[in-house]
Amino acid sequence: MTKAPGSHQPDRAAAYDMVVVSNRLPVDYEEGEGGETRWKSSPGGLVTALEPVMRAADGAWVGWAGVADREFEPFENDGIEIIPVPLSAQELEDYYEGFSNDTLWPLYHDVIAPPSFHREWWDAYVRVNRRFAEAAARAAAEGAVVWVQDYQLQLVPRMLREQRPDLVIGFFNHIPFPAYGIYSQLPWRRQVIDGLLGADVIGFQRAADAGNFGRAVRRLFGYTTRGSIIEVPDGLGGVRRVVARHFPISIDAAGFEELARRPEIQARAREIRESLGNPRTVMLGVDRLDYTKGIRHRMKAFGELLRDGRIAIEDATLVQVASPSRERVETYRQLRDEIELTVGRLNGDHSTLGHQAIAYLHHGYPREEMVALYLAADIMLVTALRDGMNLVAKEYVACRFDLDGVLLLSEFTGASDELRQAVLVNPHDIEGLKDAIVEAIEMPPRERARRMRSLRKRVIENDVANWSATFLETLTGTGTIAAGIPEGLDQELGEVADAERLLIALDFDGTLAPLVDRPEDARATDRARAAMEQLAALPDTRVAIVSGRALESLGEVAAPHDGMLLSGSHGVELQLDAGVVTIDLRDAELAALSRLTDLVEQVAAEAPGAWVEHKPAGVALHTRRLTPNAGVALQQSARERVVEAIPGITVRSGKSVIEFAVRSSDKGESLIRLRQHVGASSVIYLGDDVTDEDAFAVLEGTDVGVKVGSGKSLAAHRVRSPAEVAELLERLVELRSAARRGPSRWT
Numbered sequence: 001m002t003k004a005p006g007s008h009q010p011d012r013a014a015a016y017d018m019v020v021v022s023n024r025l026p027v028d029y030e031e032g033e034g035g036e037t038r039w040k041s042s043p044g045g046l047v048t049a050l051e052p053v054m055r056a057a058d059g060a061w062v063g064w065a066g067v068a069d070r071e072f073e074p075f076e077n078d079g080i081e082i083i084p085v086p087l088s089a090q091e092l093e094d095y096y097e098g099f100s101n102d103t104l105w106p107l108y109h110d111v112i113a114p115p116s117f118h119r120e121w122w123d124a125y126v127r128v129n130r131r132f133a134e135a136a137a138r139a140a141a142e143g144a145v146v147w148v149q150d151y152q153l154q155l156v157p158r159m160l161r162e163q164r165p166d167l168v169i170g171f172f173n174h175i176p177f178p179a180y181g182i183y184s185q186l187p188w189r190r191q192v193i194d195g196l197l198g199a200d201v202i203g204f205q206r207a208a209d210a211g212n213f214g215r216a217v218r219r220l221f222g223y224t225t226r227g228s229i230i231e232v233p234d235g236l237g238g239v240r241r242v243v244a245r246h247f248p249i250s251i252d253a254a255g256f257e258e259l260a261r262r263p264e265i266q267a268r269a270r271e272i273r274e275s276l277g278n279p280r281t282v283m284l285g286v287d288r289l290d291y292t293k294g295i296r297h298r299m300k301a302f303g304e305l306l307r308d309g310r311i312a313i314e315d316a317t318l319v320q321v322a323s324p325s326r327e328r329v330e331t332y333r334q335l336r337d338e339i340e341l342t343v344g345r346l347n348g349d350h351s352t353l354g355h356q357a358i359a360y361l362h363h364g365y366p367r368e369e370m371v372a373l374y375l376a377a378d379i380m381l382v383t384a385l386r387d388g389m390n391l392v393a394k395e396y397v398a399c400r401f402d403l404d405g406v407l408l409l410s411e412f413t414g415a416s417d418e419l420r421q422a423v424l425v426n427p428h429d430i431e432g433l434k435d436a437i438v439e440a441i442e443m444p445p446r447e448r449a450r451r452m453r454s455l456r457k458r459v460i461e462n463d464v465a466n467w468s469a470t471f472l473e474t475l476t477g478t479g480t481i482a483a484g485i486p487e488g489l490d491q492e493l494g495e496v497a498d499a500e501r502l503l504i505a506l507d508f509d510g511t512l513a514p515l516v517d518r519p520e521d522a523r524a525t526d527r528a529r530a531a532m533e534q535l536a537a538l539p540d541t542r543v544a545i546v547s548g549r550a551l552e553s554l555g556e557v558a559a560p561h562d563g564m565l566l567s568g569s570h571g572v573e574l575q576l577d578a579g580v581v582t583i584d585l586r587d588a589e590l591a592a593l594s595r596l597t598d599l600v601e602q603v604a605a606e607a608p609g610a611w612v613e614h615k616p617a618g619v620a621l622h623t624r625r626l627t628p629n630a631g632v633a634l635q636q637s638a639r640e641r642v643v644e645a646i647p648g649i650t651v652r653s654g655k656s657v658i659e660f661a662v663r664s665s666d667k668g669e670s671l672i673r674l675r676q677h678v679g680a681s682s683v684i685y686l687g688d689d690v691t692d693e694d695a696f697a698v699l700e701g702t703d704v705g706v707k708v709g710s711g712k713s714l715a716a717h718r719v720r721s722p723a724e725v726a727e728l729l730e731r732l733v734e735l736r737s738a739a740r741r742g743p744s745r746w747t
């Protein structure tokens with residue numbers, strides 16, 4: 001390999017707090033006229049999203065420069081350190097074109113094309129993944145966050161963790177994850193999953209992808225999964241909790257809209273329409289030339305509509321941008337031939353001298369031209385047979401600030417989970433597709449505007465900055481939380497308020513009640529109390545308080561009204577409609593409890609200000625009145641003494657409290673029992689403490705989890721403080737009352 005110098009020599013001792021690892025770097029290599037190295041930024045959505053985070057966090061990007069058999073020194077580009085990883089021409093063939101694009105890509109897209117399995121491709125995949133992992137390990141500072149991108153690098157998380165257990169590791173899969181029946185064809189199915197499980201958070205596009213992944217983990221490894229949590233043995237007798245969840249990616253919506261509002265781009269859009277002969281309807285497809293995109297299906301539907309006379313050639317043109325892609329992979333060459341044959345036939349059959357049926361463009365275009373095309377198109381055709389997300393659909397919507405245009409969207413795209421107001425289609429159903437195209441052509445302007453307004457709301461709210469912030473927040477637990485109820489949460493509350501039977505479960509201290517020095521002084525805010533009473537009075541609606549406090553203490557501070565369900569001592573005690581259910585301790589547990597009580601009382605006596613709370617199956621040592629350092633030291637000493645004296649004891653740390661229990665139970669188990677008791681079809685859970693994570697972990701499909709305050713969390717939403725909790729409950733009263741006017745459906 002030849003070596004070329006970068007634009008500057010970095011300090012090799014430099015270490016970065018945030019490292020992104022992806023197959024391709026966000027810059028393209030170009031050779032200057034005199035043979036010198038030049039770099040051109042390639043401004044994709046991921047770069048736009050991560051740039052501010054990377055600059056603020058002293059970030060580095062590890063990836064391949066796009067040219068084989070060359071080595072480049074690291075260099076700085078726009079405030080981000082670029083660390084190129086070299087690939088030989090042979091590795092490019094085996095790791096990238098072979099294993100990534102001819103094994104994994106077709107397999108993960110539901111075998112639309114047959115995947116090829118070759119052992120030498122796999123060997124190259126392992127080798128190259130190791131090289132990326134080593135480069136990232138060298139670049140990362142102590143405790144840094146490393147975010148690995150996409151299917152080409154699935155082994156990197158495990159390899160990184162083995163070298164650098166101090167790192168916080170995230171992974172995001174941009175393409176689908178298939179059902180087990182398909183995934184299991186992969187000869188290296190265990191190694192790939194094991195590679196991914198090296199991460200702390202594994203992100204997918206759709207909830208269905210995360211579900212497929214969880215099932216594969218259970219089938220292949222037998223690990224326990226609870227909601228989005230996978231319990232992975234840590235090799236030391238304990239478990240590491242890995243989060244596998246959906247984080248639907250998005251685009252720089254404001255950036256696209258800004259381009260769309262430029263007068264010169266609007267002029268260009270008009271020019272495009274004119275050059276097509278000003279047909280009544282311009283239809284557009286924009287895709288990498290890939291067999292997953294359903295380009296042939298849309299052409300077939302369009303061709304038949306012309307043939308059957310449902311569309312006249314003077315009235316409609318299909319513009320198809322098919323940007324060149326993976327041209328060295330045989331399946332892609334064949335696809336190009338087939339598509340070009342289809343375009344030729346269709347144009348031959350239907351075009352006239354004045355009107356062309358399909359304008360087929362096998363080029364890449366600058367983003368400005370893409371935006372002009374989006375503005376020129378009355379109908380955007382996204383007919384993918386399988387697509388992780390499909391950003392083109394979101395880009396079209398972001399550009400249509402004029403509220404015109406119809407998005408026709410395949411239900412096999414990730415985007416269709418969010419963009420419900422599009423005209424949704426099954427691209428395999430050619431008759432259905434034809435009807436949908438005609439429906440789109442004939443859709444009245446008011447209906448177009450109504451749908452586009454709602455689509456735009458979704459794309460603008462969940463833009464790519466939001467996506468990366470949500471992912472990183474789950475990974476690291478940091479981020480600032482604004483006052484009030486975030487838009488996305490409000491929308492989900494609206495949806496869940498329609499549930500047939502709703503359970504609203506709330507933690508007490510720090511959630512309903514602001515934290516105070518003396519636990520006996522804690523009280524729920526007046527607004528929260530009032531809203532809870534109103535909610536509990538509504539049909540098909542139950543309210544529960546789920547606390548770590550013993551039931552007795554909870555009863556005193558929460559002063560629950562009739563009909564409220566209570567869970568105390570992390571689920572050891574439950575107060576359901578039929579009375580209090582407490583677990584009975586066995587003799588050995590009773591003996592352990594008495595020994596435990598003595599020990600913890602002794603520890604507490606050593607530090608003035610510490611106190612012990614007694615619970616049915618354990619004790620809690622509170623250190624809130626001590627200085628933070630003294631509190632930590634006391635908890636540590638208690639932990640050591642108890643664990644040594646009582647084998648098998650359950651230990652749980654909370655905010656300024658350490659708890660020991662002779663019978664383990666947690667808020668997750670408690671929430672499951674409450675859900676069953678109530679027969680709830682949906683659950684809302686709000687909590688602020690680490691012990692509430694067990695409850696978030698058991699939330700399902702349409703449930704809503706809300707973390708109060710900062711800190712690492714599995715909850716999909718966050719609010720700032722108990723004041724927002726009260727506001728949220730009041731909002732829920734409003735939404736649920738509107739949804740539940742009429743007689744109770746409770747049985």
Ligand code: GDG
Pocket residue numbers: 174175249286287288321323363364365366367370387388389390391392393395
């Ligand atoms: C993968 C997943 C997931 C295309 N032609 C040109 C051009 N493009 C841009 C589009 C869009 C992007 O390329 C394509 O993104 P998609 O999401 O549609 O599809 P994939 O390339 O398959 O991406 C996909 C995505 O990763 C992100 O996670 O959504 O499901 O398959 O931005 O505008 N851009 C320019 N000229 C072109 O000719 N400038």
